[in-house]
Amino acid sequence: MSKTIIPCGYKSSLSLYDTQIAIGKMKRLFEDELSKVLNLKRVSAPLIVFPHTGTNDDLSGAILQRPVEFDIKEIKGENAQIVQSLAKWKRMALHHYNFPLDEGIYADMNAIRRDDEIDNTHSIYVDQWDWEKIIAPESRNLDYLKSTVTSIVDAICDTAEELSGCVRLTRTVKFITSQELEDMYPGLNPDEREHAITKEFKTVFIMQIGSKLKQGKPHGDRAPDYDDWQLNGDLLFWSDVLERAMELSSMGIRVDPATLDNQLTIAGCDARRTLTYHKELLEGNLPLTIGGGIGQSRLSMLLLGKAHIGEVQVSVWDSETIAACKAAGVELL
Numbered sequence: 001m002s003k004t005i006i007p008c009g010y011k012s013s014l015s016l017y018d019t020q021i022a023i024g025k026m027k028r029l030f031e032d033e034l035s036k037v038l039n040l041k042r043v044s045a046p047l048i049v050f051p052h053t054g055t056n057d058d059l060s061g062a063i064l065q066r067p068v069e070f071d072i073k074e075i076k077g078e079n080a081q082i083v084q085s086l087a088k089w090k091r092m093a094l095h096h097y098n099f100p101l102d103e104g105i106y107a108d109m110n111a112i113r114r115d116d117e118i119d120n121t122h123s124i125y126v127d128q129w130d131w132e133k134i135i136a137p138e139s140r141n142l143d144y145l146k147s148t149v150t151s152i153v154d155a156i157c158d159t160a161e162e163l164s165g166c167v168r169l170t171r172t173v174k175f176i177t178s179q180e181l182e183d184m185y186p187g188l189n190p191d192e193r194e195h196a197i198t199k200e201f202k203t204v205f206i207m208q209i210g211s212k213l214k215q216g217k218p219h220g221d222r223a224p225d226y227d228d229w230q231l232n233g234d235l236l237f238w239s240d241v242l243e244r245a246m247e248l249s250s251m252g253i254r255v256d257p258a259t260l261d262n263q264l265t266i267a268g269c270d271a272r273r274t275l276t277y278h279k280e281l282l283e284g285n286l287p288l289t290i291g292g293g294i295g296q297s298r299l300s301m302l303l304l305g306k307a308h309i310g311e312v313q314v315s316v317w318d319s320e321t322i323a324a325c326k327a328a329g330v331e332l333l
Contacts, residue, residue, distance in 0.1 A: 003117065003118065003119035003120075003321075004119055004120055004308065004320075004321045004324040004325060005119075005120060006307055006308065006324065006325065006328035006330055007241060007242065007243065007307055010241065010307045010328065010330070011329060012305075012306060012307075012311060012330070012331070013305060014304065016331055016333065019304065019306075019311065019312065019333070020333075022163070022300075022304050023300050023304070023312055025163065026159060026163060026299070026300060026303055026304070027296065027300075029159045029162050029163065030129075030155065030156070030159040030299065031106070031129070033154075033155035033156075033158050033159055034106060034129060034131065034152070034155050034294070035106060036155075037151040037152070037154060037155050038104060038106075038131065038133060038148070038151060038152070039102060039103050039104065039133070040103075040104045040105055040106045040131055040133065041103070041104070041105055041106075042105070042106055042107070042108075043093065043097075043105045043106070043107050044107065045083075045086055045089075045107035045108060045109050045110075045130065046083060046086070046089060047082060047083060047110060047111075048080045048081065048082060048083070049080065049081055049083055049089065050078055050080055050081070051069075051078070051079070051081055052078065052275065052276065053275065053276045053277060054088065054225075054272060054275025054276050054277035054278050055086075055088045055089040055092065055276075055277050056081050056083055056084060056085075056088075057083075057084050057085040057087055057088065057223055057226070065084060065113060065114075065115040065116070066114060066115055067081040067082060067083075067084055068081065068082040068112050068114055069081045069082075082111065082112045083109070083111045084111050084112075084113050084126075085109070085111065085130070085293065086107060086109050086130040086293075087130070087223075087226040087227075087254075087291065087293070088225065088226055088277045090105060090107070090130060090131070090132035090289075090291055091132055091226075091254060091277075091281075091286050091287070091289050091291070092277060092280070092286065093105060093132075094132055094134055094286075094287055094289060095280075095285070095286050095287055099134055099287075100134070101134050101135070101136055102133070102134065102135070102136075103133065103134060104131060104132050104133025104134060104289075104291070105131065105132055105133075106129050106130065106131035106132075107129070107130050107131075108127075108129065108296075109126075109127065109128050109129070109130040109293065110125070110126070110127050111125075111126040111127075111128075112124055112125060112126070113126055118317065118318060118321060120242060120307065120308050120309065121242075121246060121247075121298055121301065121309055122309065123297070123309050123310070123313060123315040124315065124316070125313060125314075125315040125316075126295075127295070127296040127297055127313060128293040128294055128295045128296055129293065129294045129296060130291070130292075130293045131291055131292060131293075131294070132289050132290070132291035133289060133290050133291060134287045134288065134289055135253070135288050135289060135290050136288070137288060139253075139288075139290075140228070140231065140253050140256065140288065141231070141253075142207065142231065144253070144290070145207070145231055145232075145233070145252065145253055145290070146173075146175055146205070148251075148290060149173060149175075149205045149233070149235060149251070150173055152235065152249065152251075152294070153171060153173055153203060153235070154171065156169065156237075156248070156299065156303075157169045157171050159303065160303050163303055167240075167302065167303055167304075167305055169202070169203065169237060169302075170201070170202035170203040170237075170238075171203070172201075172203065173203050173204070173205050174197065174200075174201035174203065174204045174205070175204075175205050175207060176197065176204065176205075176206060176207065177206070177207045177208045178190075178206055178207065178208050178209050178213060178218070178219035178220075179208065179213050179214065181193050181194075181197060181206060181219065182213045182214065182215060182219070183214075184197070185197075186215070190219050190220060193219075194206065194234075194236055194245045194247075195244055195245050197236075197245075198236045198237070198238045198244075198245035199238060199245070202237070202238045203235075203236070203237055203238070204235075204236045204245070205233050205234070205235050205236070206219065206233050206234050206236065207231075207232070207233040208229065208230055208231075208232070208233065209222055209227075209229065209232055209233060209234060210222035210224075210227065210229030210232065210263075211229045211230070220234070223267075224255075224260070224263035224264050224266065224267035224269055225255065225260060225263070225264065225269070225272060225277075225278060225281075226252075226254055226255065226291075227250075227251075227252035227253070227254060227255065228252060228253050228254060228255050228256070228259045228263075229263060231252055231253035232250075232251065232252025232253065233250075233251065233252060234247050234249070234250050235247070235248050235249040235250075235251070236248070237302055239301070239302060240305075241301075241305050241306065241307050242307060246298060246301070246302060247295075247298070248294060248295055248298050248299055248302065249292050249293060249294045249295070250292055250293060251290070251291065251292020251293070252290065252291075252292065253289075253290045254288070254289045254290065254291060255281070256288060257281060257282050257283070257284050260278070260281055260282060261282060264278075296313075297309050297312050297313040300312035300313075307330060308325060308330050308332070310325065310330075310332035310333060311330060311331065311332065311333065312333070313333060314333045317332065
């Protein structure tokens with residue numbers, strides 16, 4: 001059954017090709033803004049990795065999301081995997097490139113997440129700007145995280161203004177922890193809480209996602225081996241078109257050796273300690289970093305006033321989604 005819901009009376013203001021032109025312009029503008037505010041340099045990103053490196057992600061840590069895996073004719077003994085995220089690869093890349101303090105990288109990441117839902121904002125094809133930056137030990141705190149989030153929001157809002165579109169975003173960010181959010185809306189589930197808080201404040205950053213809350217469950221599942229669960233969060237904007245909260249970014253200050261050790265134990269993932277990435281981090285060989293991903297298609301949806309992610313990316317869809325979009329006059333790329 002399709003989970004696609006097209007708002008009554010919705011009609012795109014852009015034709016198919018005009019949409020492609022606008023997407024290209026938006027991406028160029030935002031990349032320039034992001035690299036400027038965070039002091040980032042562009043690098044090439046992998047599409048394929050080996051499992052033994054530990055650099056691919058299961059994304060949540062609790063419910064494993066299966067990577068696309070395949071054999072290679074010329075390489076015997078180990079299958080390769082399509083990346084699901086670059087969270088861990090970027091940190092190793094910064095170490096390999098020998099980047100200095102307060103500088104970082106961003107990459108145009110393309111991935112396949114075959115276990116993701118398919119709805120207005122989800123597709124099995126994922127495109128995002130993955131970024132990572134080296135920080136000092138004294139920067140591992142909430143104030144630094146909030147400052148970085150504010151810079152990203154400014155880059156998004158500046159891009160919206162440069163596009164000269166009709167979308168107007170709120171620059172002032174409402175910062176709230178996942179426990180504060182649960183306390184505010186104890187009778188709602190996490191998705192409903194996100195909707196309620198974002199409807200009121202328009203731009204919201206929900207912090208500290210991963211640890212169990214008072215009601216016994218975390219706000220959302222998080223893998224134990226990249227974000228520090230006390231120093232991370234999700235960035236949400238209100239979509240006037242969909243009349244709902246839209247998550248544009250998941251990011252955070254990354255685990256240090258002590259935090260990784262603790263979170264691996266909590267998550268029951270001690271077997272990962274032997275993987276290359278985890279060994280390097282536990283031994284203190286990788287730099288302290290902050291990083292995250294910013295959804296390219298979702299940002300395109302938000303800034304171009306689109307109702308379905310298939311209007312801004314080329315992917316594959318189930319027959320119900322195709323039928324629902326056709327009936328509503330929504331043209332999928």
